[in-house]
Structure formats: C-alpha cells, structure tokens
Amino acid sequence: MNTLTTPGPGEQLMPKYIRRSVFVLSIDDPQLGEKAYASWADAIILDLVKKPDRDWQQDLTSRMPAAIHAAAKGGADVFVRINCDSAAAELEATVFRGISGVVLKGVTAADDVVTVAERLKILEASRGIASAALEIDVEVNTAGAVWHSLEIARASERFGVFLINEPELCKNLGMQSAPNLDFDPLEYIKSQLITVATSVGGQALGMSYPLGLTQENAGDDVVKKAVKRARDTGFKGAICSHASWIKFCNEGFRPTAEEAAYYVKVIEVFAEGIKRGMASVPIDGKMIDVPVDLRAKLYLKWANRAQARDDEKTKAHQ
Amino acid sequence: MRMTENNRRSWMIVPAHDAAAVMRCVDVKSDVVVLDLEYAVPPNAKESARAGLGASIKKLGDAQLEVFVRIDRDTRWADVRAAMHRGIKGIIFPGPDAPEEVAELGELIATMEKERGVESGTTELVLMLESAKGFWNAAAIAQASQRVTALGVGRIDLTMRLGPVPQDEFRLYRFLMTRVLVAARMLGKQPLGALWRPGSRGGVAAKDATAKAAREARLMGFTGCICATAEQVPLVNEGYGTA
Numbered sequence: 397m398n399t400l401t402t403p404g405p406g407e408q409l410m411p412k413y414i415r416r417s418v419f420v421l422s423i424d425d426p427q428l429g430e431k432a433y434a435s436w437a438d439a440i441i442l443d444l445v446k447k448p449d450r451d452w453q454q455d456l457t458s459r460m461p462a463a464i465h466a467a468a469k470g471g472a473d474v475f476v477r478i479n480c481d482s483a484a485a486e487l488e489a490t491v492f493r494g495i496s497g498v499v500l501k502g503v504t505a506a507d508d509v510v511t512v513a514e515r516l517k518i519l520e521a522s523r524g525i526a527s528a529a530l531e532i533d534v535e536v537n538t539a540g541a542v543w544h545s546l547e548i549a550r551a552s553e554r555f556g557v558f559l560i561n562e563p564e565l566c567k568n569l570g571m572q573s574a575p576n577l578d579f580d581p582l583e584y585i586k587s588q589l590i591t592v593a594t595s596v597g598g599q600a601l602g603m604s605y606p607l608g609l610t611q612e613n614a615g616d617d618v619v620k621k622a623v624k625r626a627r628d629t630g631f632k633g634a635i636c637s638h639a640s641w642i643k644f645c646n647e648g649f650r651p652t653a654e655e656a657a658y659y660v661k662v663i664e665v666f667a668e669g670i671k672r673g674m675a676s677v678p679i680d681g682k683m684i685d686v687p688v689d690l691r692a693k694l695y696l697k698w699a700n701r702a703q704a705r706d707d708e709k710t711k712a713h714q
Numbered sequence: 715m716r717m718t719e720n721n722r723r724s725w726m727i728v729p730a731h732d733a734a735a736v737m738r739c740v741d742v743k744s745d746v747v748v749l750d751l752e753y754a755v756p757p758n759a760k761e762s763a764r765a766g767l768g769a770s771i772k773k774l775g776d777a778q779l780e781v782f783v784r785i786d787r788d789t790r791w792a793d794v795r796a797a798m799h800r801g802i803k804g805i806i807f808p809g810p811d812a813p814e815e816v817a818e819l820g821e822l823i824a825t826m827e828k829e830r831g832v833e834s835g836t837t838e839l840v841l842m843l844e845s846a847k848g849f850w851n852a853a854a855i856a857q858a859s860q861r862v863t864a865l866g867v868g869r870i871d872l873t874m875r876l877g878p879v880p881q882d883e884f885r886l887y888r889f890l891m892t893r894v895l896v897a898a899r900m901l902g903k904q905p906l907g908a909l910w911r912p913g914s915r916g917g918v919a920a921k922d923a924t925a926k927a928a929r930e931a932r933l934m935g936f937t938g939c940i941c942a943t944a945e946q947v948p949l950v951n952e953g954y955g956t957a
Contacts, residue, residue: 539896539899540900542896543853543896543900566935568899570935570936571933571935572932572933572935581892581934581935582892583888583892584889584892585892
C-alpha cells in the first residue's frame with residue numbers, strides 16, 4: 397500500500413498514493429476500531445492526547461500498538477499526527493510497526509522535516525520497521541509552511557503529502573473564518589501547494605471553497621460538488637471532517653467508471669489508428685492524438701489503482 | 715515589537731508640499747497620516763515639500779497623529795534625509811526590489827536618527843511592493859531590516875509593470891496580495907492592501923467601492939490600506955474593523 401519508490405517514466409503524473417479520504421480519530425476514542433473499520437477511509441490519522449495527570453510518553457507508548465492495530469482494521473493506511481514543537485518526544489512514544497508514516501503539524505521551515513526524518517531513521521532501525529519505509533506528510537497550517545513549501549517538500553525523500561488545514565491556516569494568516577467572499581482566499585496557496593507537492597512526486601490533499609473552510613456536515617450534493625471542484629483543482633484527496641464525506645471522496649477523487657470506459661475506448665481507437673498509419677483519430681467529434689492517448693493511459697492507471705485500493709479495503713472487511 | 719496593526723487601518727496620504735492639506739488631516743481622523751514625496755508632489759514642488767516636512771511632522775505630532783513619510787524610490791536617499799525629524803514614526807518605501815536596498819535605507823535612517831536626535835531604532839520602515847522582483851523577494855526584503863513593520867501592495871505600479879491596464883478584473887492582483895499576506899504573517903508584519911476592483915482604485919473610488927475593497931481585504935487577512943481622499947477614511951476604518 398505504502399511505497400516510497402520513485403514513480404517510473406510515464407508514471408510521474410500519477411498520484412503517488414491513493415489517499416482520497418483521510419479521517420482523523422483520537423487514540424482515546426473508545427470506538428476507535430469500530431469507527432475506523434466502518435469509515436472505509438483510505439487513511440486514518442491518529443490524534444494524540446497528552447494527559448496531564450500522567451506520564452504521557454509512557455501512556456502513549458503502552459497504548460499505541462493496539463491503537464494502530466485498531467485503526468488499520470478496515471484496511472486504511474495509519475498515520476500519527478505529530479506536533480513540530482514536541483516532535484522528538486512524540487515520535488518516541490508513537491512510532492511503531494503498522495504505521496505508514498507521520499503527519500507533521502506546525503511546520504514552518506524545511507529543518508522541521510529534516511529533524512523528523514533523522515529521528516525516524518533511528519526509530520525504524522530500533523523498532524523493526526523497514527528502512528526508509530515511513531512517510532512524512534505535512535499538515536499545512538502556518539504561513540511559514542506555505543512560504544517555504546518547496547524547501548519543505550524537498551527536505552526529505554520521505555515527503556509524501558501536503559494536507560491543507562484550512563481553518564487553522566486562515567487563522568494563522570489573519571483571514572476571517574466566515575466564507576463571505578465570492579472567491580476562495582486560499583486559491584493561490586492551494587495552487588502553489590499542489591504544484592510544489594507534485595513537483596517532488598507527492599500530492600496535495602484539500603477541499604474546495606467554502607467547504608474546506610467551514611468543514612460543515614453539508615448535504616450529499618454539496619459534498620459531491622465540492623469534491624469534484626477539489627479534484628478539478630488538482631487535489632488527490634481530502635481530510636474528511638465528517639465520516640459522511642468519506643464515501644464521496646473515495647468516489648470523487650478518482651476517474652469515474654464512465655471516464656474509465658471512455659479512456660479504454662480512446663486507447664483502443666487510437667491504437668487502431670496508429671496501425672492504419674494515422675497520427676490522430678476522431679471519437680465522437682473529438683480529435684484523439686498522442687497527448688490525449690497518453691492522458692487516457694495515465695487516468696486509466698489511476699482508475700485501476702483506485703479500484704485496487706478499494707479491493708484491498710474490501711478484503712480487509714471480509 | 716512596535717507593530718500596532720489594529721490601530722493602523724487608514725493611512726491617509728497627503729501631498730507634503732500642500733500645507734493646508736496637511737493641516738486638514740488633523741480633522742480627518744485617519745489612523746496614520748502619510749506625507750507624500752512621491753506621486754502627489756509635482757517635480758517643481760519636491761524641494762519645498764522636503765523643506766516643509768519638519769514643521770508638518772511637528773504639527774501633526776502635536777495633534778497626536780502618527781506620521782509617516784512616503785519617499786520616492788528614485789530619490790530615496792535625499793528624501794529620507796529630509797524626512798528624519800523628531801516625531802516621525804516611519805518611512806514608507808515604495809517599490810523595493812532587493813534586500814540590499816532596504817538594508818541600505820535602514821542604515822541611512824540610523825545615521826539620520828543620530829544626527830537629528832530621533833531615538834535610535836524607533837523609525838519604522840513600511841515596504842510597498844510594486845514589482846515582480848519585489849514580490850518574489852518579499853520575505854527576504856522584509857527581513858533586511860529590523861525596522862520593517864508592514865508590507866503592502868502598491869497596485870498602480872504593479873499594473874503598469876506587470877501588464878496593460880486591465881479592462882476587467884486584474885486577476886494577478888489577488889495572487890500578489892496572497893503572496894504579501896503570507897510573507898507578512900510569517901514574519902509578524904502588518905499586511906497592508908485593499909481589494910480594489912477595476913475603476914475603483916484610490917482617489918477615484920466611489921464610497922461603496924471603497925467600503926467593499928476594505929471589507930474584502932479584511933476577510934482576506936489584511937488590516938489596513940492607503941487612503942487617497944478624506945472621504946475614504948471612515949469607510950476604510952469601518953471596513954477593517956474597530957480599532
């Protein structure tokens with residue numbers, strides 16, 4: 397499920413991972429396992445709770461392996477959310493076999509990622525985790541993370557995903573949290589993060605305006621449309637504020653069945669045209685040439701990988 | 715930290731050579747008065763504008779107003795020398811392209827503070843970005859001097875430099891505003907800018923357009939802007955919120 401290998405030629409445009417729906421659950425949630433299993437999320441982020449009345453490190457260390465196991469029940473990749481300002485201690489208490497990586501929050505510069513990457517290397521060696529297996533994702537909630545996004549994404553081979561935390565980022569930027577504008581005030585920031593993440597072979601996860609800001613438990617149609625806009629913007633998935641979003645993210649952040657069928661037709665018709673010595677062929681009044689054929693192949697691969705991911709989760713549910 | 719951004723919503727700009735206009739600022743109640751040595755002053759009035767700065771700064775200061783001087787990029791050294799008088803709060807530097815320019819100006823201000831008896835290190839620098847280079851270097855430029863307390867968007871020069879005058883929305887403007895906002899927030903500087911729409915800029919803006927430009931900029935995270943006319947001041951103050 398989780399590989400950190402560089403995509404081969406022709407795969408650069410593919411999403412590095414199928415990470416359409418990301419769901420956050422607290423390790424203190426007594427129904428953690430049930431909720432994770434029922435969610436069908438591609439990834440679960442485990443949120444830590446540091447209890448002030450006890451040794452939180454010891455507490456987490458003793459509970460994390462079971463929490464990771466519970467979160468993975470439904471076939472989701474499991475991540476742990478780590479706060480930058482106390483990363484070393486939190487990593488020590490939470491990195492165990494079974495996680496796919498960490499989601500780093502509060503990043504303001506590339507050094508934050510470098511420090512965590514070095515620590516993960518040591519923990520992988522000491523805890524029986526394959527070398528370089530753990531991914532570092534960055535939850536973007538500061539102006540510094542936006543400004544330094546390229547350096548941050550390039551800071552480690554482990555970098556995988558930017559996850560945009562819109563409410564917190566807006567607060568950090570002094571933006572009003574009410575969506576009263578007729579445009580997305582984060583539009584250019586989102587464009588930047590998508591481009592930067594893609595440039596290093598990663599991806600960006602986020603929701604379209606205003607749902608990404610309001611985080612509402614909106615109706616199905618609203619979520620569906622928001623997911624479509626987010627996918628059209630270049631996001632490959634989103635953090636789901638509500639379990640009800642997950643289904644629509646899983647369906648929306650991938651080519652649809654109709655699109656996949658069309659791509660199959662494009663590939664077949666174009667191959668026939670090439671055999672006949674043609675450089676382009678028409679389908680339903682549209683011209684199909686090399687770039688259209690390539691895009692169809694890429695999107696079909698994306699659809700197939702998404703389907704494979706769904707199959708894995710289905711297997712985990714049997 | 716000198717920044718008091720919640721108290722600096724409206725930056726009323728006034729030609730430095732026009733003594734009557736300067737004194738009218740006492741009644742306008744803008745949060746900041748900006749004595750202009752740049753576009754609002756015709757070339758043949760530059761010298762008299764510079765010569766009158768000391769008296770204007772004192773009078774406005776006596777009225778408890780915060781006074782900044784906007785210098786001309788091309789004559790910035792002479793302008794800073796002329797502007798540095800007791801009571802000045804800061805210098806607005808339009809169009810910096812590189813950190814070295816800001817550092818150099820900061821050093822000149824330090825020299826002038828000593829020479830004119832202005833408390834050392836108290837004169838602020840406000841940078842109005844007006845070029846592609848300036849926007850790209852925004853963070854480095856803003857960090858070039860400890861004096862920098864605000865970063866702003868200079869729209870008219872941007873329009874001239876980055877493309878033809880737009881007939882419709884200047885879409886690039888929102889990207890540039892976002893860039894300034896991110897740099898300013900990252901570095902703890904006040905972000906200055908209003909979301910002016912086509913035909914609504916500065917002195918030609920109607921009341922409702924001014925109110926909208928300020929309100930939308932506040933929603934985007936900005937906390938103040940330049941006012942070209944006294945009528946804009948209450949609208950801008952309201953748009954950016956109560957001090």
